[in-house]
Amino acid sequence: MLLYKLWRSFIKEILLLKRDIGGIVIIFVMPLLLIVTITLIQDSTFKNLEGSKIPIIFIDNDKSEVSKNIKGELENSKTFQLLTNFNEKSAQEAVFSGDYQMAIVIPENLTKDLNSNIESKVQTIVSSFGLENDSAKVTKVAPKAKEIHLYFDPATNAGFKNSVMNSVNKMVFEIENKKIYKAFQDQLGTTENLDENKNLISFKEITPKKGEMDVMPNSVQHNVPAWTLFAIFFIVVPLSINLVKEKSQGTSVRARISPTPYFVHILGKTCTYLIICIIQFLLMVAVGIYLFPYMDLPAFDVSGKMFQLIVVTLFAGLAAIGFGVLLGTIADTQEQSAPFGATSVVVLAAIGGIWVPVFLMPEFMQTIAKFSPMNWGLNAYYDIILRNSGIGGIAKELIFLFLFYLATVFISIFYEKKQNAV
Structure with missing residues (x-):
């Protein structure tokens, strides 16, 4: 019975997304444009300095x-x-x-x-x-x-x-x-x-070797994981907006008085947006593997690393979903959730090393970066792509991302109960 309720909650989220074409564009198209544009710019700069x-x-x-x-x-x-x-x-x-x-x-x-x-x-x-x-x-x-x-x-x-x-x-x-x-x-x-x-x-x-070839980092190895994370965390915007809509349209009231526990609705959203995160990741990887070589860019090499990368994507998706649920629970209007969600994602990206490498930041900002979930995700991606780490090597980052999800969801549930306590 609980699984059926979870399934119905999942279907409800899919229907909400189908009605929001703008949100779909933000979720899928914008990250693809960003990764192509930024990678081309950075690779052109790199070639200008080297070639x-x-x-x-x-x-x-x-x-x-x-x-x-x-x-x-x-x-x-x-x-x-x-x-x-x-x-x-x-x-x-x-x-x-x-x-x-x-x-x-x-x-x-x-x-x-x-x-x-x-x-x-x-x-x-x-x-x-x-x-x-x-x-x-x-x-x-x-x-x-x-x-x-x-x-x-x-x-x-x-x-x-x-x-x-x-x-x-x-x-x-x-x-x-x-x-x-x-x-x-x-x-x-x-x-x-x-x-x-x-x-x-x-x-x-002395650089790592793959066979007889030196393994040299390039712009693609930074931009694919970095902008994948940015795309994953940008689901905060449509997710928080949908939660605010539910409150304004009375859907959340019907959910509270229904026999279905509130956490099931959260799990329904989690499953829906986790699938979206995986699709985002696969699209980004596809661009890196198949499109970039036609644009005179290095191909993104995922040989032997795909499983580990998907695991990181799942845990990063959980952290992003938890943050979106928290923001949508606290915000009262779409005018609050949308700009704050977009701004907070950009700030987390800047702090987490998406825009500027963490080692170039002032010491104070380097300390703050350690508390950014985007930094945990980026470090995990780097460990897999550049340092050939396995799941054991990124266990700490995965634990931090999962704990971030649990903390934000528990705070959201507690806040929801307190706000609606009679």
Whole structure:
């Protein structure tokens, strides 16, 4: 008998959704448009940084060893296209007007003054130990330190600025080290032939492998799970609106006086919207697998992971449904539930790492992100897709999502009873 009542409650929810075409569009079409648009934008940005070069202005007033080394390093980086037909004034105007991202100006006599500076300092150090040669007894006055001018477009991202400045600093530092080493060799008269270009310490990136291929994360692996979660949680809007409609039309009163327990109505809504969540997930995955390759995007790989991903989707759907039930129970009008539901989902997405990675947030916001159900769901998806975790590896996130559902449903039932207590 209880199963029959649950079935009738499920049918009632389906009929409500059929009458709300706008809600159906929000639930299914909007997330698909979002995932395609955002993935295309992010992948285009990624390809722009990796595949094509950023034009920057390079002015060489030194025209000697150091400036040629810097120019060679910039060209070999495969990131920049160097433009050299500028002077410093025209370069400054072009960059500050937004025509170019940046300009690098190498000062005159940089190599000459750097050599003199290093030679003077090395002579001072060697002479303090009484090891100087006769030819090195004349102490030279060290010239003033040189400045390489970097001009940036005022709209340039701070991260890009820091990256370029660190790269230039690294290049100059390596050049200075080589020259200092060479100067000591000359002063001490050593003839040891060491490879000056070989670093004693280097970095090697080790990535997960699938067979012989490196597994590299891409824009699709972020956007499919991220926007699936956003779509799942956006069911809060139609779900809360339907609950408010039931109150305004008297349906909830008939439900309360019927012999069917109120929690059965909640379970009916839960089953209905869980099916919707699964359909949303399958549509998103289908777009990632079949549509993205035709748009010159990486295909979404779910081989051996589909069961785990569906489990996460079910638990994320429960959390979203619980939140929608709570909002629909507390709200008195559609004007309250609709905008608050949409806004709260966007806020949860921002806090949970859908828009901006959590590690880029301030420390205070990183702490808050740990309490976002979207963050739990996103971490679970990441663990499966990028870290090859099983159900055991995501058990904590699944428990949090389920407890969130139970807490919101219990609060809703308690609030409903208190509001209608005679």
